[in-house]
Every structure is written in C-alpha cells, then in structure tokens.
Amino acid sequence: MVEPTPAPQSPAVDSPSAPPDPRAALSLRGLWKRFGEKTAVAGIDLDVPAGSFYGLVGPNGAGKTTTLSMATGLLRPDHGTAHVHGTDLWADPVAGKARLGVLPDGVRLFDRLTGAQLITYAGLLRGMDRDTVAERTTDLLAALDLTADADTFVVDYSAGMTKKIALATALIHAPRTLVLDEPFEAVDPVSAANIRDILADYVRSGGTVVVSSHVMDLVQRMCDHVAVVAGGHLLAAGTIDEVRGGASLEDRFVELVGGRQSTEGLAWLRSS
Amino acid sequence: MVAQFVRLKLRLMANGFRRSAWQTIAFLLGLLYGVGIVGLVVVGTIVLGSSDPVMAGAITVLVGAVVVLGWWVVPLFAFGVDATLDPQRFVLFGIPQRRLLAGLAAAGVVSIPGIVTAVSALGVSFAWWRTPLAVLAALVGAVLAVSLCVVGSRATTTALAPLLESRRYREVVTVAAFVPLVLIGPAFAGLMSGLDGVDGDGARAAVVGLGDVVAWTPFGAPWGLGAAVHDGAWGLALARLVVSLATLGVGWVVWDRALRRALVTPPTAGAGGRAKGLGFFSRFPATPTGAVAARTATYWLRDPRYSGSIAVIPLLPVVLLVLGGGPGSEVFLVLAPVTAWMLGFAISADVAYDHTAFALHVSTGVDGRADRWGRVLPVLVAGVPVTIAFAIASVWVAGRWDALPAELGLTLGTLLVSLGVSSAASARLVYPVPKPGDSPFKQPQGAGMAVMVSQSAALAIMFALTLPVLVLGVLAIVLPSAVLGWVTLVVGLGLGAVVLVLGARWGARVYDRRSPELLQRIVSFA
Numbered sequence: 001m002v003e004p005t006p007a008p009q010s011p012a013v014d015s016p017s018a019p020p021d022p023r024a025a026l027s028l029r030g031l032w033k034r035f036g037e038k039t040a041v042a043g044i045d046l047d048v049p050a051g052s053f054y055g056l057v058g059p060n061g062a063g064k065t066t067t068l069s070m071a072t073g074l075l076r077p078d079h080g081t082a083h084v085h086g087t088d089l090w091a092d093p094v095a096g097k098a099r100l101g102v103l104p105d106g107v108r109l110f111d112r113l114t115g116a117q118l119i120t121y122a123g124l125l126r127g128m129d130r131d132t133v134a135e136r137t138t139d140l141l142a143a144l145d146l147t148a149d150a151d152t153f154v155v156d157y158s159a160g161m162t163k164k165i166a167l168a169t170a171l172i173h174a175p176r177t178l179v180l181d182e183p184f185e186a187v188d189p190v191s192a193a194n195i196r197d198i199l200a201d202y203v204r205s206g207g208t209v210v211v212s213s214h215v216m217d218l219v220q221r222m223c224d225h226v227a228v229v230a231g232g233h234l235l236a237a238g239t240i241d242e243v244r245g246g247a248s249l250e251d252r253f254v255e256l257v258g259g260r261q262s263t264e265g266l267a268w269l270r271s272s
Numbered sequence: 273m274v275a276q277f278v279r280l281k282l283r284l285m286a287n288g289f290r291r292s293a294w295q296t297i298a299f300l301l302g303l304l305y306g307v308g309i310v311g312l313v314v315v316g317t318i319v320l321g322s323s324d325p326v327m328a329g330a331i332t333v334l335v336g337a338v339v340v341l342g343w344w345v346v347p348l349f350a351f352g353v354d355a356t357l358d359p360q361r362f363v364l365f366g367i368p369q370r371r372l373l374a375g376l377a378a379a380g381v382v383s384i385p386g387i388v389t390a391v392s393a394l395g396v397s398f399a400w401w402r403t404p405l406a407v408l409a410a411l412v413g414a415v416l417a418v419s420l421c422v423v424g425s426r427a428t429t430t431a432l433a434p435l436l437e438s439r440r441y442r443e444v445v446t447v448a449a450f451v452p453l454v455l456i457g458p459a460f461a462g463l464m465s466g467l468d469g470v471d472g473d474g475a476r477a478a479v480v481g482l483g484d485v486v487a488w489t490p491f492g493a494p495w496g497l498g499a500a501v502h503d504g505a506w507g508l509a510l511a512r513l514v515v516s517l518a519t520l521g522v523g524w525v526v527w528d529r530a531l532r533r534a535l536v537t538p539p540t541a542g543a544g545g546r547a548k549g550l551g552f553f554s555r556f557p558a559t560p561t562g563a564v565a566a567r568t569a570t571y572w573l574r575d576p577r578y579s580g581s582i583a584v585i586p587l588l589p590v591v592l593l594v595l596g597g598g599p600g601s602e603v604f605l606v607l608a609p610v611t612a613w614m615l616g617f618a619i620s621a622d623v624a625y626d627h628t629a630f631a632l633h634v635s636t637g638v639d640g641r642a643d644r645w646g647r648v649l650p651v652l653v654a655g656v657p658v659t660i661a662f663a664i665a666s667v668w669v670a671g672r673w674d675a676l677p678a679e680l681g682l683t684l685g686t687l688l689v690s691l692g693v694s695s696a697a698s699a700r701l702v703y704p705v706p707k708p709g710d711s712p713f714k715q716p717q718g719a720g721m722a723v724m725v726s727q728s729a730a731l732a733i734m735f736a737l738t739l740p741v742l743v744l745g746v747l748a749i750v751l752p753s754a755v756l757g758w759v760t761l762v763v764g765l766g767l768g769a770v771v772l773v774l775g776a777r778w779g780a781r782v783y784d785r786r787s788p789e790l791l792q793r794i795v796s797f798a
Contacts, residue, residue, distance in 0.1 A: 072635060073634065073635065073637065073788065074631060074634055074635060074788060074791060075788055075791075075792060076788045076789065093637055094637050094639070096637075097635065097636065097637030098637065100635070102635040104631050104635065106628070107628035107629065107631040107795075108627050108628045108629040108708060109629050109632070110567060110571075110626070110629045110632065111629070111708065112570065112571055112574045112575050112708070113567065113570060116549075116550060117550055117551065117553055117567075117570070120550055120553050120563075121553065121563055121566070121567055121632075122632060122636060124553070124558055124559070124560060124562065124563030124566075125560050125563050125564070125632070125633065125636040125638045125642075126560075126636050127559070127560055129558060130554075130558035133558070151548060151549070153574075155708075169632065
C-alpha cells in the first residue's frame with residue numbers, strides 16, 4: 001500500500017500511530033532524531049514483516065543510516081520505539097540485539113585482527129562456544145570466498161573484502177533478522193551475486209533481511225518489500241509492486257523524491 | 273596563500289567551538305593560562321634586563337633553547353603535532369610545495385602554544401629597551417626562534433614519522449631521540465657540582481658561562497642576538513645570526529624533502545603481514561571477557577598506538593641511571609612505580625582507540641563487565657610480573673633490599689589504582705585520539721585542549737587515589753622503616769584492589785547505560 005505521509009512539524013509526543021506489531025521482525029514507531037539544528041529522522045513508522053526481504057531506499061542524506069542505527073541499538077532515538085520480534089530494543093537491549101545481525105555503514109572494523117580472528121571475535125562476543133564459532137567461521141570464510149585471506153590482517157583487505165568480512169561478523173550467530181546498511185558498496189559483481197544468494201537462501205529459510213541501498217535496480221530484483229525515505233520522512237512503504245505501481249522502481253522513486261535537474265547546468269564543463 | 277592558510281586555521285578553530293562548548297571552555301582556560309605565562313615571562317625578563325642585562329641575556333638563551341628543543345622533541349613522545357591542517361589533505365589541490373610549506377608554517381603559529389611562544393619571544397626582546405638597536409636585533413632573533421620552533425617540529429615529526437610507524441625502527445629512533453634527554457642528566461649534575469659551595473656571584477658566572485655556550489647551539493643562537501648587539505659584539509651577533517639561519521634552512525629542507533616523500537607515500541600499515549591461526553583467541557577462555565582480552569592483547573602487540581605508549585619503558589632504567597649518577601642511587605626506586613603507572617594509564621582512552629570499530633561491541637550487546645575486565649586483564653596479567661621484576665631490579669640497583677616491601681606496595685598499588693581509574697575513565701571520557709593506522713604522533717583535528725583536560729582529570733584522580741600509598745611508601749623508604757614498608761605493601765594491594773574493582777564496576781555500569789552515546793561521541797570525531 002502506498003501512503004505518502006504528510007510531513008509532521010514536531011515530534012509526536014504520544015504516538016498516534018498503531019501499536020508496534022509483535023509479529024513483525026522490526027517494528028518502528030515514531031522514530032525521531034535531531035543532531036543539533038538538523039532533524040535527521042522525523043517520525044518514521046515502519047513494519048518489516050518477518051520473513052521479508054526488505055529494501056530501504058532514499059537519496060543521500062535521507063536518514064537511512066540514522067534510521068537503521070536507531071533500529072539496531074547503535075543510536076538512541078530522541079523519540080519513538082524500535083521493536084525486534086516483539087522485544088522493545090531500547091528497553092531490553094540485550095534480548096533485542098541477540099536477535100539482530102548488523103552491518104553498519106561507515107564504521108571501522110578491528111582491522112589489526114585477521115579475517116578469521118575478527119569473525120571469531122564477533123562470535124565469542126555473542127557468547128557462543130568455541131567449537132560452533134570455529135565451524136561457522138570456516139563456513140563463512142568459504143561462502144564469502146575469503147578462505148585464502150583468512151590469515152591476512154583486515155587492514156590489508158580491499159574495500160569489497162572488508163564489506164564481506166563485516167557481513168560475516170553479522171551472520172555468525174545466525175540472527176533471526178539481518179540489518180545491512182549498504183551491503184553491496186564496493187563489492188565486485190561475483191561476490192555481490194554470492195552474497196545475494198546467501199541472503200535469498202536465508203530469507204527462504206525464514207529469516208528477515210533489511211538492506212539499505214540507493215541502487216534501485218538491485219532492490220527491485222532482490223527485495224520483495226521496499227520503503228522510500230527522504231528528508232527524514234517515510235514517503236512510501238509496502239511490497240515492491242505496491243510501491244512502484246506499474247512503473248519502474250527508479251521512476252517511481254524519482255517521482256516521490258523529486259529533485260531531478262533539467263540538463264541545462266554546468267555548460268562550462270563541456271570539454272569542447 | 274599564507275593568509276589563506278592562516279584564515280583556514282582560524283576558521284577551523286572557530287568551527288570547533290561551534291561543535292562543543294567544552295572545547296570553548298578548554299580553549300579559554302588554555303588562553304588564560306597562556307596569557308599568564310606570557311605576562312610573567314615578559315615582565316620578569318624586562319625587570320631583570322633593566323638591572324642586569326647580561327644575566328637576562330643568558331637566561332633568555334637558556335630558557336629559549338629549552339623551548340626550541342621542546343618544540344622539536346616533545347611531539348615525538350607526547351601530544352603529537354597539531355594536524356589540523358594535515359598536508360595530506362592538500363595533495364589534490366596542486367599547490368606548489370614552497371607555498372604549501374610557507375602556509376603550513378604560518379598556520380602552525382596559530383595555536384595556543386604557538387601564540388604563547390611567539391608573544392613571549394617578541395615581548396622578551398624588550399628587555400633591552402635601553403638599547404633600541406639591541407631590541408631590533410632581539411626582535412629579529414625572536415622571529416627566527418619562533419620559525420625555528422614551528423619548522424623544526426614539523427621537520428622532526430614529518431621526517432621521523434615513517435620510521436616511527438614501522439616497528440623495526442621505532443626502538444632505534446626512540447633511543448636516538450632520547451640521547452639529548454639523557455645528556456641533560458650529566459649536564460645538570462655538572463652544573464650542580466659547579467654551583468656546589470658557590471655563592472651568588474659564582475652561580476651568576478656559571479649561568480652566564482652556560483648561556484654563552486648554549487648560544488652557539490642551533491637552539492640557543494636566535495635568542496642570543498639581542499644580547500650580542502647589546503654588548504656591541506657585532507661579530508658574535510653575525511655568527512649567531514648565521515647559525516640560526518643555517519638551522520632554519522636545514523630544518524626547512526628536511527621538512528620539504530620529508531613532506532615531498534610523505535605526500536606520495538601515505539602511511540600504510542606495513543607490507544601485508546599474515547598471522548598464523550587465531551593467536552590469543554584460541555588460548556584465552558571462549559567467553560566475551562576472554563574474547564575482549566584476546567583482542568586487547570593482540571592490539572597491544574600489533575597496534576603502534578599501544579606499543580608506542582610503552583616504548584619508552586625499556587629506556588627508563590638508562591635515563592634513571594644517568595640522572596641518579598650511577599648505581600646505588602635511590603632515584604632508581606622511581607622506575608617500577610612509573611612503569612606501573614604508564615601501563616595503567618595506557619588504557620585510559622581505550623574506547624577512543626577502538627574508534628568506530630567499537631560499533632561491534634555495541635551491536636553485539638556485549639555487557640559492560642566483559643568489556644571492562646577484558647581490557648584490564650591483559651595489562652594486569654602482563655603488568656604484574658613485569659612491574660614486580662622491575663621493583664626487585666630497582667631495589668637491587670639502589671642497594672636497598674630493606675625497601676623491597678615498600679617498593680612492591682608502591683608499584684602494585686599504582687598499577688591497580690591506575691588500571692581502576694582507567695577502567696572508569698575510558699567508559700566516561702572519550703576524546704579524539706590518533707585513528708587506527710594513523711601516526712601515533714599525529715594529534716587529531718581540534719583535539720588539543722580537550723585531550724589535555726580529559727587526561728589531566730584522569731591523572732589528578734589517579735594521583736589523589738594513589739596518594740595514601742605514595743606517602744606511606746616514601747616515608748618507609750626515606751625514614752627507613754621496615755614496619756611502614758609492610759604497611760605500604762598491605763595498603764597498596766588492598767587499596768589498589770578496591771579501586772580496581774570499584775572502577776571496573778562503575779565503568780561497567782556507565783558502559784551498560786551509555787554505550788550507544790559513547791559510540792556516537794566517537795562517530796562525531798570521525
């Protein structure tokens with residue numbers, strides 16, 4: 001269903017929206033975050049159904065990363081709640097985080113560790129036992145085509161390999177829901193296809209995946225649901241077909257977000 | 273171009289204030305402190321210059337030389353060099369190297385230490401207000417001296433950075449850089465013995481004599497210009513001018529060359545190393561605490577920012593031996609407690625050192641207890657035997673076996689207390705530190721005062737909490753009292769254990785409550 005929400009001007013003190021859906025993998029209500037003068041996210045309500053492959057799209061600076069950070073326990077919202085499979089993440093972070101696998105965008109890794117050490121570290125931090133961690137580390141390295149670089153320090157990895165190893169740290173504890181911020185950035189096409197297969201498999205087996213991206217084609221092919229965010233507001237959300245309504249997702253996105261320039265500009269840039 | 277760089281620096285400072293009120297407060301405090309120092313120095317020198325210009329000249333040269341030396345050497349060990357205008361960021365603008373250097377040098381003066389040095393240097397010149405020509409010469413000298421400070425500090429840090437970043441050379445360079453410091457010992461001892469049993473006039477002669485010598489060194493020469501002109505020694509003035517200009521020239525060329533090379537070979541983490549297996553991760557217990565401990569231990573060995581903070585420890589005994597004038601000196605007893613303190617203080621900015629990689633701790637929801645103890649345990653496990661060995665070695669060298677219990681109490685007490693305070697501090701205070709992979713000597717943008725204030729706060733608390741043990745231990749050693757020695761040992765261990773447990777517990781509570789905020793603070797520096 002397409003519901004372009006009107007832009008609220010101030011944080012909703014008592015959220016007028018529906019109560020959080022306990023069956024949803026992620027249920028966000030009235031999320032609001034300001035950084036100084038700038039409102040990054042202005043009241044986002046979103047339900048991610050369990051078992052869905054959800055795409056979050058929006059232009060640069062739309063608030064995608066801020067929203068996902070608040071939904072995964074990395075950034076405390078000014079207002080609003082985030083429920084993970086019915087658990088209020090900010091009231092009970094330990095239980096909430098245990099069900100989430102997170103790939104944040106734009107953060108470093110402990111890159112003086114080798115790839116294998118980093119995955120092991122993530123597993124042990126989650127409180128898993130040594131044997132399971134060892135077994136899954138081997139599997140993950142193989143699945144992500146990193147076995148040959150298992151003993152290389154992460155600092156020496158390329159950008160794409162770094163993305164993949166970060167993804168492995170998010171997968172090790174077999175979370176019920178994966179939240180991936182820009183998982184395909186800088187990843188080569190072959191690895192991207194491998195990752196897509198892994199994620200699709202995971203969704204088929206009952207897991208939920210949320211990815212943010214600004215590659216519309218990718219989202220249209222890969223996801224079954226999509227939400228469009230711009231300027232800190234949710235512009236549309238639903239299944240891909242509902243949101244695009246016959247047009248291509250890209251055209252629909254541009255229509256929703258606006259801001260296409262006419263081709264007059266930068267005459268001086270023409271080289272001849 | 274120079275004006276643009278200075279404007280950019282000022283703009284960056286102003287923007288820093290907009291980001292954080294604390295930074296403004298810290299800056300104002302620093303400014304106040306700076307104004308105080310400038311006022312004292314200038315007024316003091318002018319008063320002295322009016323009554324005894326020769327003495328004033330000698331003292332200006334001596335203090336000035338120490339200031340220049342400080343500008344050159346201190347950034348290599350502590351605080352780093354202000355990287356607000358990191359030359360790396362200008363690579364793509366295609367600015368001619370000569371203009372880039374001039375701009376960076378001018379902008380280098382625009383900082384609290386720079387301004388304090390510059391204003392003091394210029395103000396001190398007016399000690400010769402009775403001889404206008406000498407004032408003029410002194411002003412020229414002051415400009416030269418300030419340039420020497422800025423250019424020299426850039427030259428040493430830029431030229432040595434690549435060496436200091438690679439582990440193989442770091443020890444060598446640290447030793448080399450320590451040589452001047454080690455020489456201070458004998459010089460000081462010589463001066464003291466020279467002054468021994470000498471009255472005021474003798475002391476004056478000694479200071480003036482030392483000043484004459486130091487004025488020939490690259491550090492002292494510019495400060496001696498005014499004095500030479502005042503005495504009418506034109507040849508001497510010319511010679512000092514030549515020494516200053518030559519030093520400045522050499523510094524400039526070294527900086528120029530080093531920067532040229534640094535700009536096309538940005539720092540890398542060394543040629544792709546590989547490790548075998550899981551290292552500490554397979555040896556430590558498979559629990560969150562064990563995992564954090566394994567990661568921390570790995571970082572101590574592999575991250576120059578950690579190993580750099582303890583690189584000077586092997587040199588301490590040498591310095592103390594020289595300072596103390598050979599074996600048998602009680603100065604040597606300082607070694608073990610100082611080492612213990614350095615080890616404990618090294619983790620006081622641990623979360624900041626993680627940088628945004630800390631997000632992994634937040635997203636996995638690791639609890640505060642595991643995070644805090646995981647960071648403490650490797651230091652504790654490695655630090656206890658090392659500091660005990662140091663304590664035994666130092667009582668042996670000092671020839672004071674009777675002081676062993678007191679020394680052990682002091683050492684272990686300091687280690688435990690500083691670890692406890694660090695555990696609490698690193699969960700609460702996050703300030704910009706060199707990023708992973710950056711030079712440990714590069715102070716991040718806009719850090720300056722915030723770092724100093726935070727570190728001073730942690731240090732003050734550490735000192736206050738160690739004070740009981742310190743008083744007991746010093747009394748036991750100086751008196752000497754065997755009973756007090758054992759009391760020191762018991763109090764040191766007891767107090768230390770309590771502070772460590774409480775510090776870690778408080779840190780864990782703060783961490784559990786505020787880890788997302790901690791992460792956001794770090795992200796805001798990124």
